[in-house]
Amino acid sequence: MTRVLDRLKRPLGALRxxxxxxxxxxxxxxxxxxxxxxxxxxxxxxxxxxxRLTRVFARLGVAKIRxxxxxxxxxxxxxxxxxxxxxxxxxxxxxxxxxxxLLADRAERLKRAGLDRITVSxxxxxPDRMAVxxxxxxxxxxxxxxxxxxxxGFTRLKVNxxxxxxxxxxxxxxLAAFAHGRGIxxxxxxxxxxxxxxxxxxxxxxxxxxxxxxxxxxxxxAVPISRDDDPHAPAERFxxxxxxxxxxxxxxxAPFCRDCDxxxxxxxxxxxxxxxxxxxxxxxxxxxxxxxxxxxxxxIAHAWEGRTDRGAETRLxxxxxxxxxxxxxxxxDPRREMHVRGG
Ligand code: SAM
Ligand code: SF4
Ligand code: SF4
Numbered sequence: 001m002t003r004v005l006d007r008l009k010r011p012l013g014a015l016r017x018x019x020x021x022x023x024x025x026x027x028x029x030x031x032x033x034x035x036x037x038x039x040x041x042x043x044x045x046x047x048x049x050x051x052r053l054t055r056v057f058a059r060l061g062v063a064k065i066r067x068x069x070x071x072x073x074x075x076x077x078x079x080x081x082x083x084x085x086x087x088x089x090x091x092x093x094x095x096x097x098x099x100x101x102l103l104a105d106r107a108e109r110l111k112r113a114g115l116d117r118i119t120v121s122x123x124x125x126x127p128d129r130m131a132v133x134x135x136x137x138x139x140x141x142x143x144x145x146x147x148x149x150x151x152x153g154f155t156r157l158k159v160n161x162x163x164x165x166x167x168x169x170x171x172x173x174x175l176a177a178f179a180h181g182r183g184i185x186x187x188x189x190x191x192x193x194x195x196x197x198x199x200x201x202x203x204x205x206x207x208x209x210x211x212x213x214x215x216x217x218x219x220x221x222a223v224p225i226s227r228d229d230d231p232h233a234p235a236e237r238f239x240x241x242x243x244x245x246x247x248x249x250x251x252x253x254a255p256f257c258r259d260c261d262x263x264x265x266x267x268x269x270x271x272x273x274x275x276x277x278x279x280x281x282x283x284x285x286x287x288x289x290x291x292x293x294x295x296x297x298x299x300i301a302h303a304w305e306g307r308t309d310r311g312a313e314t315r316l317x318x319x320x321x322x323x324x325x326x327x328x329x330x331x332x333d334p335r336r337e338m339h340v341r342g343g
Contacts (some may be wrong), residue, residue, distance in 0.1 A: 006307035012063040013261035020343035026135040037334045043268035056296045058090035066095045068342035073102040079113035085116035103145025107152040119158040120184040157184045163206040172214040187247035195325040195336035208250035232261040255312030276311025
């Protein structure tokens with residue numbers, strides 16, 4: 001295994017693989033529009049192609065794989081892909097980020113395939129809110145999906161909630177109580193001005209300070225948990241007086257780019273070095289043109305070694321922040337969308 005460092009001495013350690021750009025939800029902070037430009041079907045990587053790239057990334061030091069989307073459970077036979085990725089030398093962990101709408105029927109198969117961890121995105125406990133904000137009446141399926149994952153034996157579950165002012169900021173405590181009651185760790189994500197968040201306004205961001213204050217008000221004083229065992233983890237974790245442990249991902253008000261070891265590959269095989277990057281690196285073309293593993297490894301290593309990206313920190317320095325990518329820009333290049341990059 002070769003260790004690859006970028007220009008800021010950050011190792012390449014984790015890979016988020018988006019397996020589809022399609023989604024069965026329309027969260028207001030991610031896919032608020034009525035119409036989208038989809039990736040051409042022929043451009044989507046096959047499982048064999050994804051596995052080949054994963055092998056090459058693992059050779060370069062990637063130990064953690066996270067499957068994402070769009071909604072990854074919309075990709076047929078995802079459990080087969082997991083079973084193919086899991087034995088790759090160097091891969092220590094395979095995780096999934098999902099909205100859980102389709103999880104109830106799949107949880108057991110995913111567990112059997114070797115999936116290590118699941119993060120479920122759940123922003124509200126109120127079905128009518130989800131109907132308005134994410135345009136889905138299937139809130140009950142999400143809860144059933146979470147319970148099925150617990151029943152299937154997933155022990156390191158997390159529930160992620162993006163907190164948006166005026167939508168779910170009054171549910172911070174309720175979401176923690178829901179998760180804690182099921183032995184799950186709740187995590188709160190600050191609303192980010194990533195591509196696709198065409199309704200983003202700085203006033204709608206609920207900051208880490210506000211989130212922790214709301215939790216402390218209910219659960220008692222917070223003590224930060226050391227990140228020594230996982231220095232590249234995006235969440236800051238806190239233990240509250242009555243035993244609740246919660247994480248906050250302060251990507252907007254206190255970004256953590258200096259520790260970022262994550263590369264991303266979209267469903268069409270484009271590598272991104274940062275969630276905020278304008279351009280990606282096409283891995284599909286060389287892959288399909290017959291490039292050797294060594295040639296692909298050299299391409300990826302070269303890109304990573306030139307990496308200086310600190311997207312969220314750079315955005316923080318912008319005084320009057322508006323929408324990052326206007327709608328025309330997203331239509332022209334859907335790879336700038338969060339639901340294509342995979343979050
Ligand atoms: N569909 C799956 C899901 O929602 O879990 C996986 C893909 S989704 C793009 C991955 C993560 O990105 C989710 O946890 C979602 O909440 C987060 N996300 C999307 N748009 C966001 C935004 N504008 N700010 C912060 N997080 C966002
Ligand atoms: Fe919501 Fe995830 Fe779908 Fe985006 S990709 S709309 S965050 S479920
Ligand atoms: Fe990493 Fe870019 Fe996110 Fe910073 S903004 S943490 S560099 S992906």
